[in-house]
Amino acid sequence: MSNKIVSVWTDNNFWKRSAAWITGFSAILLIWLTFDTLGQITQGTDTDMQKDAKGLYFSKRIPSATVINYKIGYEYSDKRGHEVPTINGKEKFFGRDDYSEEEAAALLHLGKLGSQAKNCMNCHTLLGNGAYYAPDLTKAWLDPKWKLMMAITQKKTREEAMAEFLQHPSKYPTHSRRMPNLDITAAEAKGLVAFLKHMSAIDTNGFPRNFGKKDITLRERSAK
Amino acid sequence: MMTTAYKSKDLATMYFIVATVLFGAQLLMGLIGAVQFLYPEFLFEIFDFSVARTVHINALVVWMLYAMIGSVYFLLPDETGIETVGIELGKLGFYVLTVAITVVVLVYVFIQIGPAAESTIWLINEGREYLEAPRWADIGIVVVVLIFVYNVYATAIKGERTGIVTVLMADLLALAGLYLAGMFFVDNISVDQFWWWWVIHLWVEATWEVFVGGLAAYGLIKMLGASRQVVEMWLWVEVAMLFGSGILGLGHHYFWIGTPEYWWEIGALFSALEPLPLVAMFVHVIYDWGKQAGKNGSNTINNRPAFAWFVMNAFGNFLGAGIWGFFHTLPQVNIYTHGTQFTNAHGHLAFFGAYATILIGMFYLNLQSKNGIERMRSTFNSKMAISLISFGVMGMTIALTVAGYGQVLVERAQMGATWDAFFISQQAQWFVQGMGWRLAMGIVTIVGFVYLAIDLLSISKVNHEKV
Ligand code: HEM
Ligand code: HEM
Ligand SMILES: [Fe+2]
Numbered sequence: 001m002s003n004k005i006v007s008v009w010t011d012n013n014f015w016k017r018s019a020a021w022i023t024g025f026s027a028i029l030l031i032w033l034t035f036d037t038l039g040q041i042t043q044g045t046d047t048d049m050q051k052d053a054k055g056l057y058f059s060k061r062i063p064s065a066t067v068i069n070y071k072i073g074y075e076y077s078d079k080r081g082h083e084v085p086t087i088n089g090k091e092k093f094f095g096r097d098d099y100s101e102e103e104a105a106a107l108l109h110l111g112k113l114g115s116q117a118k119n120c121m122n123c124h125t126l127l128g129n130g131a132y133y134a135p136d137l138t139k140a141w142l143d144p145k146w147k148l149m150m151a152i153t154q155k156k157t158r159e160e161a162m163a164e165f166l167q168h169p170s171k172y173p174t175h176s177r178r179m180p181n182l183d184i185t186a187a188e189a190k191g192l193v194a195f196l197k198h199m200s201a202i203d204t205n206g207f208p209r210n211f212g213k214k215d216i217t218l219r220e221r222s223a224k
Numbered sequence: 225m226m227t228t229a230y231k232s233k234d235l236a237t238m239y240f241i242v243a244t245v246l247f248g249a250q251l252l253m254g255l256i257g258a259v260q261f262l263y264p265e266f267l268f269e270i271f272d273f274s275v276a277r278t279v280h281i282n283a284l285v286v287w288m289l290y291a292m293i294g295s296v297y298f299l300l301p302d303e304t305g306i307e308t309v310g311i312e313l314g315k316l317g318f319y320v321l322t323v324a325i326t327v328v329v330l331v332y333v334f335i336q337i338g339p340a341a342e343s344t345i346w347l348i349n350e351g352r353e354y355l356e357a358p359r360w361a362d363i364g365i366v367v368v369v370l371i372f373v374y375n376v377y378a379t380a381i382k383g384e385r386t387g388i389v390t391v392l393m394a395d396l397l398a399l400a401g402l403y404l405a406g407m408f409f410v411d412n413i414s415v416d417q418f419w420w421w422w423v424i425h426l427w428v429e430a431t432w433e434v435f436v437g438g439l440a441a442y443g444l445i446k447m448l449g450a451s452r453q454v455v456e457m458w459l460w461v462e463v464a465m466l467f468g469s470g471i472l473g474l475g476h477h478y479f480w481i482g483t484p485e486y487w488w489e490i491g492a493l494f495s496a497l498e499p500l501p502l503v504a505m506f507v508h509v510i511y512d513w514g515k516q517a518g519k520n521g522s523n524t525i526n527n528r529p530a531f532a533w534f535v536m537n538a539f540g541n542f543l544g545a546g547i548w549g550f551f552h553t554l555p556q557v558n559i560y561t562h563g564t565q566f567t568n569a570h571g572h573l574a575f576f577g578a579y580a581t582i583l584i585g586m587f588y589l590n591l592q593s594k595n596g597i598e599r600m601r602s603t604f605n606s607k608m609a610i611s612l613i614s615f616g617v618m619g620m621t622i623a624l625t626v627a628g629y630g631q632v633l634v635e636r637a638q639m640g641a642t643w644d645a646f647f648i649s650q651q652a653q654w655f656v657q658g659m660g661w662r663l664a665m666g667i668v669t670i671v672g673f674v675y676l677a678i679d680l681l682s683i684s685k686v687n688h689e690k691v
């Protein structure tokens with residue numbers, strides 16, 4: 001086998017250089033896009049939030065942790081062509097709607113740590129990523145199921161029902177597949193609920209689609 | 225020529241042995257998870273699904289990294305023509321890594337979770353899929369990998385630097401560097417997942433694939449006597465195509481995690497191109513095989529079990545990553561399939577087809593060289609192993625695909641992805657049947673693994689042509 005080069009297409013050096021150029025170019029493009037994306041996904045501030053609360057939509061893709069002071073929705077937007085999180089005035093969270101930026105951020109921090117320390121992601125998906133043994137948590141805060149769970153846990157608010165469930169999940173089975181007890185304390189549960197509420201306000205470009213539009217809980221109940 | 229004289233190859237053997245053990249552990253953990261899907265009370269609150277799954281996917285990633293490091297130590301002397309530099313340091317690294325990984329697994333199994341505090345992330349479990357290893361272990365891994373990368377560079381600089389070695393040098397540096405993107409904690413889950421995918425995607429769909437391209441090139445030269453000039457030209461073409469599509473293909477994970485809409489177009493376009501290099505790699509292997517067979521007839525292949533696994537890799541990579549990946553890579557489809565059993569089907573066939581296969585092939589190449597066997601034949605066990613494992617994984621993939629379709633239609637399209645929608649889909653008859661078949665096919669896979677383990681222990685004692 002001779003090494004004589006018949007044409008550029010069989011020249012190893014040509015392909016080597018092409019590989020280097022293509023890789024370099026792709027990498028530079030990715031880094032440039034990364035800067036742009038990171039700019040767009042940095043968390044908003046409470047000031048942004050107060051402005052947004054005058055309208056319906058969030059101005060930041062990832063809102064401030066103080067979103068826990070507000071009522072969150074998930075509505076179809078004609079402009080975007082899919083559902084987006086909405087902000088619908090104030091709402092009490094464990095009895096308060098005046099969490100400061102620091103207080104709210106501390107709760108979110110605790111919740112995010114908790115989600116990792118308890119390994120949520122190896123049963124559930126978060127933003128659609130993780131395991132497929134249990135429901136997606138992206139919009140769990142907005143799940144119609146909590147209405148029923150409030151009755152079952154005998155709590156007056158959604159956040160209290162969620163916190164109670166998280167502390168004693170296997171006491172409240174909803175299906176044959178139960179969530180195990182993960183030694184979640186009351187404080188940790190509060191943080192986790194704040195984390196879930198915040199996640200439901202992230203602009204996920206319409207994922208999941210039609211969330212909760214078929215309210216099965218209510219349908220089942222009316223069938224009875 | 226006695227290739228066994230190289231210490232580098234002994235070090236490779238050590239890595240391969242641990243890799244095989246971890247592969248077995250991976251399968252057992254998968255089995256526990258598969259049983260729990262059908263009988264959720266099995267080991268409930270003792271060894272929960274999340275624990276089994278954590279060990280399943282961590283053992284997977286770690287055995288593959290071990291087998292990859294082993295493969296490099298194995299082929300380096302052949303390529304550079306010299307003994308690997310820093311072999312004693314490499315051995316030390318091996319022991320440090322193996323002890324660290326044993327501790328990590330024991331903690332996963334017995335301690336499992338911790339309080340919501342930084343200490344848990346440092347000492348017990350980081351709780352991010354695939355990257356669960358606690359931070360102390362991350363740092364250990366980085367140090368050991370640095371030793372490894374240093375050894376490769378020092379050897380390549382001293383010895384001959386072939387095209388294959390050049391590709392591996394660049395690739396390993398990128399592979400090791402990317403791990404750093406997964407080593408910090410942030411409150412913002414979108415930022416978290418943004419960097420998390422840098423590790424996961426840019427590993428399996430860029431740097432690991434290029435690594436496999438390098439291994440396949442080496443294997444074709446070694447097993448078929450293919451022309452280095454031609455093989456290395458193909459390798460450069462593959463590198464260009466893999467990185468050209470795979471780097472920006474990262475965008476297919478940025479559709480729904482809070483990142484901007486422009487990733488729809490970028491992710492769709494580049495990830496849709498990702499199957500092309502896999503077709504090229506497939507064609508390359510089959511073409512070289514045919515060409516060399518035309519020259520030398522039936523004596524072409526000097527290691528039949530290894531070659532069978534390399535061919536399985538060409539098929540599996542194309543099917544699992546290429547076809548099953550393309551199925552759900554467009555945002556129009558992915559908005560429904562994202563994070564379902566469909567994803568899981570793809571994950572299994574892709575990891576198996578693209579990586580498990582060729583790395584098992586490397587185990588056989590190592591056995592051949594270690595025992596000075598001129599031509600290694602397949603035994604009954606070799607054939608049972610490759611048939612049962614491949615049939616088992618393919619069967620699991622099909623079962624999961626069917627279950628995934630059911631889940632997508634019921635949970636996502638029809639009922640809108642809520643808590644109840646999820647469970648209604650899980651109780652649907654077709655879903656449950658899919659889970660049953662997955663378990664059955666998982667057992668087939670494990671039986672295949674037993675044949676593989678027996679074969680790896682015994683094949684070199686069978687009557688082969690010795691050097
Ligand atoms: C005995 C055979 C096996 C069984 C029973 C099994 C079972 C499982 C189970 C139950 C899960 C969790 C899926 C979920 O979250 O719903 C899983 C995940 C996974 N397994 Fe396996 N597995 C087996 C073999 C393998 C093999 C051979 C590979 C690759 C070489 C593999 C790679 C994976 C990967 C990558 C995931 C994560 C998938 C994802 O998140 O999409 N498994 N497996
Ligand atoms: C050998 C190469 C590949 C491997 C090992 C692999 C493995 C995986 C795994 C394990 C996941 C699930 C991640 C998780 O647990 O969340 C995944 C997701 C995905 N893969 Fe691959 N993959 C490969 C190549 C490809 C290719 C070539 C494509 C496209 C053509 C592709 C498209 C996708 C997509 C779109 C997802 C996201 C699925 C979702 O939204 O749930 N993959 N891959
Ligand atoms: Fe990907």
